[in-house]
Amino acid sequence: MDNTTLIRRPAGAADGRKVTLAQLLVYELRVRDAMRKDPVTARPTDSLRTIQHLMKTHRISGVPITENGKLLGIVSIEDIINALDKGHINDPCEKWMTRDPVTLRDYYTLVRAVTEFDRHGFGRFPVLDACERLVGIITRGDISNALVHHLEARAEQAVAHEAALVAERQAQEQVHRVVLRATIKSGDFDSAGKISQQMREILRQRGIAPESRRRAAIVAYEAETNIIIHSVGGELRVVIEPDRVLIDAIDSGPGIENLDLAMQEGWSTAGPLARQLGFGAGMGLPNIKKCADRFEVRTELGIGTHLHAEIQMKKAELNPGQTTP
């Protein structure tokens, strides 16, 4: 069931008044959805006594009288009470039954059925199909039961629908959002660049433009080497989203003493080993800043440094003849 149509249709029909789901169902459901099918019937020659027993056995209050599938009349519990009262309980029922009773068609809407109950004041209606065959019997109680039953089903559907939507959204996010994280050890120059490498491969598979990939790679690499060179260790976290990359480098100290100086090109506090390996150019943070679309450093001496950077990703243009490296 499409929830959208469910909500739109009554709003129009009721001139903006609020319509409850129950009111709606009364328009949607048909008599055949609520009636009791294959009703207990009796033949015209059966005695009222027989019918009394049928009512008792089946706990029903009305019995249609049929012949060869055709409805002739109906005997209600009131007829039985009268018969007992007046002493003709053993007569064949055709003598006392209500002939040609008012019937409902199985294709009527429930709202029409309710109207008929109100108009005639009967407790039940035999139900005929389009070919005049008796196919059921319906009471007000049957209508209530049908409404409750369908309301429950709708509620379950709504809950299931909601759950499916949530699951789908989560699945999509998992597909499009990749999180890479690694513990970075102080002085571990040999491991530098692994996360950056992984990230570049994922971005390449996603068809991200080389220029965007390079910027993200430089930020990740510089942030990682910063932890290796300057800190006691920390963590690098890379979150790859469809249109951007978020990079967080968090270390456990010692913190940057003078952030303004650290942001200056050429300023470095790297040790001799790092410098020997080609680090310590004093360009790490300036490089990150240059490559990132958003960049933030929070640092506290003795506590540590948290670097956050965001890089927007552009899709590679599909130029024939130009392949992405």
Added chain:
Amino acid sequence: MTTQDIIRLLRAELLTGSADTEVCGCYVGDLLSDVLASAKPDVLWITIQVHRNVVSVASMKDISTVLITCGRKLDTQTIAEARQAGVTVLSTPLTTYEAAGKLWETGLR
């Protein structure tokens, strides 16, 4: 200019990669961050650094060819990493200054 031309010109040795790798332009630098900041893709990068981070930086910047000067060599593991990253690596006995000078003279801009 191809790797083959550079090998002949600088008496270089091909450590890994293809002799047909094309380079357009050149960058000289031993500071990794500087190379990250300034080198353009597909250039020849001349350096005396032999640490494995050279491969990381080269592949990050899409630098196709690295020339190691002063006769330095990469260790086998770093060579393997370069091969995997698709980076061509050459080694020349010349100094960075001599190598860069000869390349400039030949017309590599």
